[in-house]
Amino acid sequence: MLPLLALIALVGIAGTLAAPFVAAAPAPARVHLTFAIGIAPLILGALGYFVPVLTRSAAPPPRVLAAPFAALAAGVVAVAYFAAPAAWPLAYLAAAVIELAAVGAVLAWMARRARASIGAPHPCVRWYLAAAACLAAALLAVLVMPYAPAQYVALKRLHLHLNLLGFVGLTALGTLQVLVPTAAGAADPRAAARLDADLRWALAGTVLVAAGAAWLPLAAAVGLFFWLSLAIRIARDWFTLYPGRLLAWHGAPPSLGAALAGFTVTLVLGALHGGGTLDPRDAVLAFILAFLLPLVTGALTYLAPVWLRPGAQTPWHESVRAALGHYAGLRAGLFVAGGILAGFGSAAGTALAALGLALFVVQGVRAVALMRP
Template identity: 45%
Template sequence: MILIYLGCTAIAAFALALVLGLTGAAPAAVAHAAFAIGALPLIFAAMSHFVPVLTRSGGAEPGVHRLPLVLQAAGVVAVAVLAGWGPGWLLHGALVAGLGATGAFLAWAIRRGRASLGKPHPGLAWYLAALGCLGLALVAIFAGLLWPAGYGALRLVHLHLNTLGFIGLTAIGTLHVLMPTVLGKPDPQAAPRLRRQLPWALGGVASAALAGVLPWLSVPAVLIIGGVLVHTLWCWWRSWGAATLFGDGASASLFGAGLGLLAVVLAGGAHGLGWLPGRPAVGGFFMLFLLPLVSGALAQLLPVWRFPGPMSPARAAMRARLVRFGALRAVLFLAGGGLTMAGFEAALALPAAGVLMFGVALVVALAGGGAGRA
């Protein structure tokens, strides 16, 4: 039930971020509403589902399932402070809580890897790298709060390690496992591809993190991370083709998320070279990547979390409701994000409509799913 709760609150957090953005709230509050309240706890929940799969071990312990709730509570505090609703010193407590939860989760994932039945799937290494990036991101912003002179540079390090590091690495590592599951078709090259790509991805993330201090590093960051994404998308296209990828609402959303992240990486490079303001790139990351990624992943995972075990009619019915119009939602997210980054703020209505569509589908699916099981 915690996994289902976090899936639902992620969509609510995205809606909150859109509302805050439309009402002129501080950009930092908008970003943390989407990332710290919605995406980050949900990613931890997804990791708690996938780490046992990647290590061929039993399900996560109850204490591990509660760690995302700690992170979400810290995110609520951060948004309250950044929106001007609470005193600034509360941020220190939220950061300490976030570091503690991240460290505990990383230690659990390492233990599961060491106790794996056979060699763990290479996707686990992507999760460990992503968690390391999150820990470094939290340390960087904590240092920035204690050292105001270095806050600007450390804030950029925090931003890039969170977006491209934690979320980006987790997403790419998960998509290699999730996309074949969504399509019901094997991908024998997924594991070798993950092994080859990880050193490159880490180099790209490191370049992006340091680009706030050395702007010229934006160029290698774009080339490396963009290359990893193009390689992944091309392999999917070559293996399964457009009809298969776009024939299912979940896979269409996930493929759209990959395209969106590629666009965001290019926009981030333009920002690093001074050709584009930073705020559109952050908003683009949310609309072009995070929204299609989370909606596509939840369309596949929520039915499994709601009805664990073998496939059942109730699970199939719930999935069918969630994947319906998935391709249309992906188009709304990508079109709205692209137009918003180009300066058409009215285009925010497009991703807002996509979030509303998925929220309604989620409510109907959960209500129908409960009836189906009964």
């Protein structure tokens, strides 16, 4: 299921990159191709994989396994609405309700698993609970829109920041702090304490940026400071522990490290667009190119072999990983550079990122060839 959701996410991102060439693709349709069709179902599916690993418990029940597909259906409805709003004027509300039911099922299940775990649950599980709560709050903001038309723009800003920093950011930064040491093959002794201490700052940062972007710009500046300082602390610890692995040409770590760099760059671009220097839509595109692309391709490089053949790690897993991670450092450089250029409104940014994505597709085809018995 997860390889399929990852493939859909990459197709969604490719659709977002191609959408400017399609006349009938307004900006919200373009953005929701990546986020609502691609990323939200992938994240909900990934939570169903990571939470049992972190709480050492059984596989999720069927309703949690079905949640990513309900989210996918919601995403399709949302994109159809944005492509032709007059054809089905209330469809976005239906999409929000379906997505809310999906995330509600995952949230309730994660809370039960966290409560049932022996001893304190892994601190990353609390990051996941906070992330899912942010998605739920972002969807509630959409449901309030028809009742508060004067607040439409504020609610949209609330929705998008709760989603990008809260739902995607908290899931990703929580997971990266577990995944980078695993992929680098050496423990990070500070990871658990950092996850434990930083969640309150990450969550406060998200709420301040979201509410600040909606109503009070000064609060957004404080929230941005919280997020930037914790991203810089993670980068400092990783560069002390894994400098050679993060700056390598090949493997998952350079791509995962680039995702953190891309996230940090997007925070700075966010400050510039908040200050009116850049177009906010370019900042959303930069988030996709500089952060999501190295994140998804890096995570797939390490995890796809485990997802495809769970159980004991064999030379087969290593060879598929090596194929997917070939020149991942170069690929990640193209994504981050592309994101920065896109953030400043240059079409060359999308071209660079598309080149990186094409490289990953070629490597994916080589990896599939290795999968034949």
